[in-house]
Amino acid sequence: MKTLFAEMFIRSFFLQSVWNFERMQNVGFLFAIKxxxxxxxxxxxxxxxxxxxxxxxxxxHPYMANIIIPACVNVEESNSDLQKKIKDLKFLKTAxxxxxxxxxxxxxWGTLRTCAAFVSIAVIIFTAFMGEQNxxxxxxxxxxFLFVYNSFHLSMRFWFLIAAFSLKDQNIALINKLQLKSxxxxxxxxxxxxxxxxxxxxxxxxxxxxxxxLFGSQFLDTFCLIxxxxxxxxxxxxxxxxxxxxxFFITALLSFxxx
Amino acid sequence: MITDQIIIAAVIAALCSCDNxxxxxxxxxxxxxxxxxxxxxxxxxxxxxxxxxxxxxxWINTLPLGAAIPLDISALGILPVFWSAKYFAAIPHSxxxxxxxxxxxAYLAKEIDILGRIVNTKLMLRLERELFEFGKAxxxxxxxxxxxxxxxxxxxxxxxAFYFGGWIFxxxxxxxxxxxxxxxxxxxxxLPALGFGSAAYIFAGLKLPFFRK
Numbered sequence: 001m002k003t004l005f006a007e008m009f010i011r012s013f014f015l016q017s018v019w020n021f022e023r024m025q026n027v028g029f030l031f032a033i034k035x036x037x038x039x040x041x042x043x044x045x046x047x048x049x050x051x052x053x054x055x056x057x058x059x060x061h062p063y064m065a066n067i068i069i070p071a072c073v074n075v076e077e078s079n080s081d082l083q084k085k086i087k088d089l090k091f092l093k094t095a096x097x098x099x100x101x102x103x104x105x106x107x108x109w110g111t112l113r114t115c116a117a118f119v120s121i122a123v124i125i126f127t128a129f130m131g132e133q134n135x136x137x138x139x140x141x142x143x144x145f146l147f148v149y150n151s152f153h154l155s156m157r158f159w160f161l162i163a164a165f166s167l168k169d170q171n172i173a174l175i176n177k178l179q180l181k182s183x184x185x186x187x188x189x190x191x192x193x194x195x196x197x198x199x200x201x202x203x204x205x206x207x208x209x210x211x212x213x214l215f216g217s218q219f220l221d222t223f224c225l226i227x228x229x230x231x232x233x234x235x236x237x238x239x240x241x242x243x244x245x246x247x248f249f250i251t252a253l254l255s256f257x258x259x
Numbered sequence: 260m261i262t263d264q265i266i267i268a269a270v271i272a273a274l275c276s277c278d279n280x281x282x283x284x285x286x287x288x289x290x291x292x293x294x295x296x297x298x299x300x301x302x303x304x305x306x307x308x309x310x311x312x313x314x315x316x317x318w319i320n321t322l323p324l325g326a327a328i329p330l331d332i333s334a335l336g337i338l339p340v341f342w343s344a345k346y347f348a349a350i351p352h353s354x355x356x357x358x359x360x361x362x363x364x365a366y367l368a369k370e371i372d373i374l375g376r377i378v379n380t381k382l383m384l385r386l387e388r389e390l391f392e393f394g395k396a397x398x399x400x401x402x403x404x405x406x407x408x409x410x411x412x413x414x415x416x417x418x419x420a421f422y423f424g425g426w427i428f429x430x431x432x433x434x435x436x437x438x439x440x441x442x443x444x445x446x447x448x449x450l451p452a453l454g455f456g457s458a459a460y461i462f463a464g465l466k467l468p469f470f471r472k
Contacts, residue, residue, distance in 0.1 A: 013283045014406065023383060024326070052391065125451075141291075
């Protein structure tokens with residue numbers, strides 16, 4: 001059983017390898033659930049029918065799929081009739097999957113990833129502030145990002161698989177037990193702390209740099225930097241590409257007047 | 260020699276890009292990781308870190324969610340650092356020009372990604388037909404083909420971007436008027452503020468504990 005779990009866990013990394021517009025993650029899902037289907041169905045016709053059932057539309061957050069996969073295995077293992085199985089699978093792979101996708105997007109990609117990135121950014125700004133922008137130990141920064149993010153996400157992914165399998169039909173309640181909302185809030189506060197500290201350190205760093213000066217006046221330059229930060233927050237909904245090009249044209253115009 | 264370097268760099272870049280969708284999602288495709296990686300490989304980790312930080316914060320909310328395919332964020336981290344380190348190693352702010360020039364390439368990578376996913380539909384339908392008609396199908400082989408397709412399309416894209424993009428980057432940078440060079444040197448320091456603003460926006464609805472009733 002342990003080998004099967006390990007195999008399913010590794011196979012879940014390939015969930016989106018054949019991502020397509022028609023049925024999205026269906027092939028990856030079938031690939032992940034296949035070892036369990038092979039174990040459940042000894043008859044070849046039944047097994048093929050199960051394979052075809054799982055080639056239906058499926059789309060969720062790739063990490064949260066590790067809750068849906070064991071849930072579908074539990075449905076396949078149950079002694080209920082085929083029609084009920086199909087109905088339950090459809091519920092899990094559409095309604096439940098969408099809810100899990102929203103939770104995964106918000107928690108893993110919206111919060112955990114940003115927090116891990118802000119920790120690394122804080123280190124970059126701090127080393128720059130200390131005047132060691134080319135420190136040989138700078139290679140640690142991306143490793144910190146990967147370590148902070150993956151140590152948490154990989155353990156969660158594995159735990160989802162084990163817990164959802166052992167909880168049987170109670171696996172949907174698993175998310176409620178996690179108290180994700182409070183964890184989300186806490187991680188967001190932590191991330192906000194890092195980005196605020198980085199921004200403040202950066203303003204001080206910018207203030208002391210002569211080569212960064214645009215107007216030749218420290219006060220005016222710092223004011224300009226804070227205004228740029230505030231405008232970037234205010235126009236948060238604007239596409240990043242437009243913001244970048246806008247800043248380039250405004251700075252070019254200011255530079256042109258100086259020349 | 261240059262061809263060897265470009266081929267090796269394209270293999271590493273394609274592997275990083277595959278992580279975005281096709282395999283794992285370990286965040287190897289994010290600029291905060293791949294820009295310093297390419298900086299380190301090109302011998303200028305400082306520029307890599309700075310550009311990685313800028314691209315990561317500006318495009319912090321850019322992720323492939325559901326059927327929405329955004330511009331290729333890895334290209335925005337990799338291409339400016341590679342071009343800058345390769346052609347103008349002593350001028351780190353040339354990477355800012357690289358970032359502006361990498362934008363159309365990132366959109367091109369997005370279109371290539373869409374094409375690849377259309378081909379994936381054919382792979383999926385072939386698998387279904389095999390199962391339906393012959394009663395057996397090689398699911399592992401289909402996964403391998405999908406993964407290979409992701410890798411090959413990004414490998415070709417990066418070889419093209421490193422060669423052709425690098426050539427355009429070099430020619431254009433040498434033709435830039437002094438006021439644009441001055442602009443780029445200032446943007447090197449202004450872009451982090453733009454990025455921090457974009458990053459701070461994601462906390463717009465956050466309730467702080469001190470301000471709760």
